[in-house]
Amino acid sequence: MESVTSRPPRLGMLLTKTPCSIYRLETITKELRDGDYELVEENIIRHYIYNDINAIGASCFTFLGNPLYKNLISNPIDCYFIPKDTLLPEGLAIVFNRKIKLRFSSCCQKGWHFCIVPTRQMTLAEYGDAIKNLNWNLCEIRDSVELKGLVHKNDDLKGVQDFLIIEIYLLIELWYKQTTDVMERLYANDIHTWIALKKPTVRELMRDKPRAYIIFHALSRLNVISVTQKTYKFDILGEFRDMFGWKVKELGDKPNVKICK
Incomplete structure (x- = not known):
């Protein structure tokens, strides 16, 4: 593991050698x-x-x-x-x-x-x-x-400007409960914590394509039951479709991204 004082490599640079373990x-x-x-x-x-x-x-x-x-x-x-x-x-x-x-x-x-x-x-x-x-x-x-559960604090959503981000926060909690994949639980923790601490806007999320892509695939496979959960899910997937062209069957599209079930 790296020292807490270490600096990361330059963002987005293609490296042919691992900069750390x-x-x-x-x-x-x-x-x-x-x-x-x-x-x-x-x-x-x-x-x-x-x-x-x-x-x-x-x-x-x-x-x-x-x-x-x-x-x-x-x-x-x-x-x-x-x-x-x-x-x-x-x-x-x-x-x-x-x-x-x-x-x-x-x-x-x-x-x-x-x-x-x-x-x-x-x-x-x-x-x-x-x-x-x-x-x-x-x-x-x-x-x-x-790792068995996500941390919640009363002010997690205080200051969040866009309701779509609140929808993501709530559905990520559901994803965390549904998945048994440890890496996916780390993803969920990261996204949940990012929203709670950074209070990102939708615009900031869309500029973070790798994180948005993880959210997209998580919600594409998410089992939702209530009308509210379904509304949130398709609100978010619709935004990703408009921004990135990612499509799924539930929105009436022929998927151009492989969704593993």
């Missing part, structure tokens, strides 16, 4: 998640030739300081890491795209979020194999009771 959960045992790639054709994923602050790829992270949930009374998580200064194979690069903050009952855990992206045209299968075949090393990370 990077971690990814269940990378060997699971296929790519929906948010790990963006399809541009039926089976071809978007690749990056130039620096891009909105690059989308296989999610990785590093925490600053000691991770809160690395303790002896928690359950082990299937986690792997690539050491610092590892040279990535031709066709792949790593990009730093945002700082993250996870809120727990005892403290906040800061970290950096990276994605590993293709730099040449690849099929989804080729990209998935390229990620799995990297120099991953097994590491010791544990699933603490701290």
Whole structure:
């Protein structure tokens, strides 16, 4: 893990060598998640030739300081890491795209979020194999009771200007309860904490395409029952469709993004 005083790499820069040790959960045992790639054709994923602050790829992270949930009374998580200064194979690069903050009952855990992206045209299968075949090393990370629920405070939504952001906050809580994927729970914690602490506007969200993409896929698979939840879900998906062209069947579109069920 990185020192709390460390500085992250430049935002959006394509790096061929890992700037620090990077971690990814269940990378060997699971296929790519929906948010790990963006399809541009039926089976071809978007690749990056130039620096891009909105690059989308296989999610990785590093925490600053000691991770809160690395303790002896928690359950082990299937986690792997690539050491610092590892040279990535031709066709792949790593990009730093945002700082993250996870809120727990005892403290906040800061970290950096990276994605590993293709730099040449690849099929989804080729990209998935390229990620799995990297120099991953097994590491010791544990699933603490701290990860079992999201932290709420009375002023979480105070100062939030756009109701769409409130809708996202509420549906992300539902997503957290529904998913059993540890990485998705980290995503949910990050988004929930980001809204509670930063009070972003819709415009700020739309400028953060990687985070918006995670929200899009989370809500695309979210099981909603009440009329209110359905209204919120389709409000948000409609905004993403208008902004990015992401489509789903529930909105009457032929999807141009693969949604895994």
